[in-house]
Amino acid sequence: MCRIGALKSRHYLHPSKALLLMQSQQKGHDNSGFAMVMQDLGGRFADYKKLPTLSLACTDKGLEITRELLRATGFRRVQEWQPEVNPIPGLDIQALANYAFQTFDYPESYRHATDREKEDLLTDTRLALRAALEPGEEGFVYSFWPDVITLKEIGDPRAIGTYFNLWQEDEEFTAKLITAQCRQNTNYEIVRYAAHPFFMQGYTALANGENTFYQKNKEFQSNLHRGYIGFESDSQCFLYTLHYLHRELGWPLSTYKHVITPLPFEDAVKRPDHEQLLVMRQSLAHLEINGPNTIIGVLPDNTLFTCCDAKKLRPVVVGRDADTVAISSEVCGINEVLPERDWEADIYPNEREIVIINDTLEVQRWNQ
């Protein structure tokens, strides 16, 4: 079972807060891994918000392959940070040799390129890197995008925190938006790529649950975009659908819920926009999800949202204080990070709702 969480704040937060958020929920996950995506970065990455940062875990050979491929593509490295690690004997972690967070400038030929062209280059480069690192499992590339860092590892989240010094708060490794999940033991193979949050072109998604329409989603998505690959976890489908609707089709976030958990026909026909709801449902019937799920997502403008399946089979709770909003599978996680908040203002989203937290931390509840 997964437990998921997200923190969005006016101030830069250290990942120790995310660990804290997740730790009290450990009965709900199985301590088999930790993964997080940090967006809107502070500290040593604060000055490079427009330039892409590569998040990589690899062998020495993988590091070499990556350097070669990026050099050949024309990327110029402007910063590199490798977290200092604590390889204390007995830590429950399957660590790789290298964890690199490298920031690059775009190739010279992209000086006058549009944002879209640059974004496509980043995605194609990430996909090429992934393919190049796959033989012999030389490494894992999780994200290559401006202002985004991803860390995933197999093991006990507490040990992973210790290994990467994440318990030690500092001001160099921070972000205003952190999404995290504590589990690696998916229903399928234990693969680092299977751990959510998943990230693609500014979109992040993580989920607590089971997507019983996984096969339908996967078969359909495989033909929609070259970047929709992997499918090591059924939760990747949530990211791809979000990306497809919002970026590829240009539809607003409000349509996400209508596509993944459409209204029952008898309710939809009563709505003034029923024709629109129907054409969306029929064209994207294979993106519908089923089974128990809660999803947390992030849009490229750092809007954070959460919603759940049509029967509210997996709950989620949103809590806040003046400066920080926390989303968590269980309220005990929020109690840890925001103990002084007004508990009565916590939101337990219902099955037909999306809760949205925009960049000014305004919390909106949209009824489907």
Add this chain to the structure above:
Amino acid sequence: MEPVKINDLACNDLPWKIAYDPERCTLCGSCIAACTFDAIGPRMERRRMIYSDSETPDPKTLFSARPVIDQQNVLKNYCRGCGVCERVCPNSAISALRNPDSRFQVVHQCATGTAPKRGGRNNLEVQSRTLDTLRVGRISQMTDPSLDAQRHTFDCLAPLGRILPAKSLPLQLNAEGQLTQGGSTPPVRWIYPVIIGDMSIGALSWRMWEAIAMAVAYLNEECGLPVRMCSGEGGMPVRLLKSRHLKYMILQIASGHFGWNRIIQAMPHMVEDPAGVLIKIGQGAKPGDGGLLMAAKVAEHIQAIRGVPKTDLLSPPNHQGLYSIEESVQKMFLSFNAAFKFRVPVAIKVAASATSVSVFNNLVRDPYNIVGGFFLDGIDGGTGAAHDISLDHTGHPSVSKLRDCYLAAVAQGRQGQIPLWAAGGLGKTGNLAADAFKMICLGANGVFSGKLILQMAGCLGNDLGRCNACNTGLCPAGITTQEPVLARRLDPERVAENIVNYFLGMDMDLRKLMAPIGNSALPVGRSDCLVSTDKAVADRLQVQHVC
């Protein structure tokens, strides 16, 4: 002593033999009156009895004449094994027994120069069914909860109509960032995933057809199940064409175009659009063969509806206007779409064949987006009339072909754009919900069924050669006859009630299958929830093999 006349027809040449017990028979005549085929009749038998009436043996002979019931040894009136005689006999004195040594096929052809014809079913492959080797095997357990078939809500509807890919939808963002619809999209009806298959008002008695129509109206208006029924080729009563109930009907056009003169004339007076138009290209029971309505069934009202004299009505094996598939798309589909001003989905029905995927690919790639459904009919489907050889030796099962078509769509990222509807012996074991559900998991959006509806009405035929006389117009159940006396054997209201009850039960059964896999919407293409105990089937259909 009788001479042996080996070339005369004897009852042991025929497929069924009458078993008759004169000791139990009261000669009430019920069986003879009820037999629609005149396969039995009264006959006088000469009986010889030896008796003795003295104290010492003194054999004497007594001859007497006794009336008995006997089988007719005539090709025209051979017993079909329908068993009506047994049903009506108050003393259980008579029944029909299958003759395993029948020489019927040979003697019929030798005597008449024509091969036998029959209505009904494929009788050769009745041993095992692919669908019965499949089970719903992915049951929600600890990772995800099962749903509750009684308590939860389920969306059990399927589309009929062309569905555009999302990128082609006429949706734009307005200034407020809301999505608005700027143009029209092809018509799509969301209907119950089981369509009552295309049985014409000529093939069925008017009372049977009316019973189905009543059941459909009741299911829609009283039970909330949007079940649709297809007219079959041969039109329908003008009164119905002009009524609001037309919206529950799918109008079929086949190569004979029977009934369409009246449909076109009724168009200006229609108060509702029909649910759809189905262009029948082929039929699973007799692929490559056209429709066949024997003259015996072309009653006066059929002549009126179809505008024909009393004669054998043969639809050509092919549509006259269909020169190529491209032309078919442009001419037939476009003209039928245009006829109803692009408000009514137009679908195609073909017989499953080795070429089905090619046909499907051509249609799914059509640039006009006007093919609103691909109805695939398999070898186990029924027919009102066909030559034995077509029924027994042509055809293609629909299960693997349905799967092939779905996977062809998946490979192109076009799944769902042309809804797939499958048929061909579905519900043969009595449980249509199970068959429908498995076909849906293999990629069908829905299924259609005809023969099972006849079973609900009391059809006495089966797939083991019993009755199968739909072509004769002598249906002993009053279902496929135009003889007023026979048709009155059928109580339309009882039949309608049976159909309604069956559908209500089936609807609950569908939920009972959706609930354990944790799905509240139809699991179209969810082959992951099926398993097969047969390795060959599992490999062919790409589902998990279990043992």
